Every structure is written in C-alpha cells, then in structure tokens.
Amino acid sequence: MGKQDDVIFREIQYFRQVWLWILVLLLAGLMWYITIKQIIFKDPMGDNPAPDMLLIILWLAFGIFFPVFILRMCKLIIEVRTDGIYIRFSPFHTHYRSFLYKDIISYKPVVYNSLKRFGGWGIRFNAKGEVAYNISGKQGIELQLKSNTVVVGTQRLDKLLKAMKRES
Numbered sequence: 001m002g003k004q005d006d007v008i009f010r011e012i013q014y015f016r017q018v019w020l021w022i023l024v025l026l027l028a029g030l031m032w033y034i035t036i037k038q039i040i041f042k043d044p045m046g047d048n049p050a051p052d053m054l055l056i057i058l059w060l061a062f063g064i065f066f067p068v069f070i071l072r073m074c075k076l077i078i079e080v081r082t083d084g085i086y087i088r089f090s091p092f093h094t095h096y097r098s099f100l101y102k103d104i105i106s107y108k109p110v111v112y113n114s115l116k117r118f119g120g121w122g123i124r125f126n127a128k129g130e131v132a133y134n135i136s137g138k139q140g141i142e143l144q145l146k147s148n149t150v151v152v153g154t155q156r157l158d159k160l161l162k163a164m165k166r167e168s
Helices: 018-040 052-073 114-118 157-167
Strands: 007-014 075-081 084-090 097-100 104-111 122-125 131-134 139-145 149-153
Touching: 007 157, 018 052, 075 131, 075 157, 104 157, 114 122, 114 131, 114 149, 139 157
Parallel strands: 131 149
Antiparallel strands: 007 075, 075 084, 084 097, 104 139, 122 131, 139 149
16 A cells, blocks of 8 residues: 555645735736836836846746745645654655654644744744744644654644544
C-alpha cells in the first residue's frame, strides 16, 4: 500500500485574505502601468527612470511571477494518514513534513491569533520555539511533540479532529 492510499483526510488551503489580494494586485497593476507607459508609449516615469531592460525584469517579477506565486502556487496541504499528520507548504516544501502519532504526546484544538502568537502567516517560528503552518483563520490543532510544539491552521477543524481521533 502506497503512502497516498492511506489518506484519511485532506485539506488544501490558499491565501484568500482580501487585503493580501488587494496589495498584490495593486503592486502588479502599478508594474503593468509603469511598464506600458515607458516601454509602449515611450513616456518615462519620473525624473530618473529605470532602464528599459531593468523595468522589463521588474515587470516580469512583480507584474506576473509574484502575483501568480503568492495567489496560486502558495498552498498548505494537510493530510491525516493512518500513521500521522503530513504537512506540505508548497512550493517551499518539496516533500511532506510528517508528524507521526508515535511522536505526538498530545494534541488539542486551539483558537489563536497568528499575528500575535507567531508574527504572521506561513511557516512561522516564535520565541517559545513553537512552529506554525498556517495560511488564514484563527483555528488549528496544536501538536505537542517530544521535541517541540507545532500549530497547524485549518479551515475544517471538526473534520481534521475526527480523522485524527479515528486513526490515533
């Protein structure tokens, strides 16, 4: 039986915060505006405009790649399998991070403020040595491991807990 065959629960989360979408799309829109104005209409921006080649590179990076990267490629995948919980924060993790039941001392549902507890969203570490994997929301599951504490943010807490109780 392969590892993918024993998946009990699966959740995929994307960045959905409106403020993040607005910020990323405003930045992309600004890059498109500046590039079109200078390259297409030959009307340089400001008193000391960037060279065309640099502007094209910045446009590719912040007008195309960055929005696609943040809004589509970044995702958190949570799987409960028969032997533990598996986390993959794509594209930063090339493989799943596993938290096996044999290494989990205890777990509990938590309501937390990611900004206060971890300083933001993503893969985060705090001063207490805790690690968080989260994209949005205020609920998650706190895993007390032998070596540290891991918080996994979820949008489907009840189903995640049900799957864990069934397998642990």
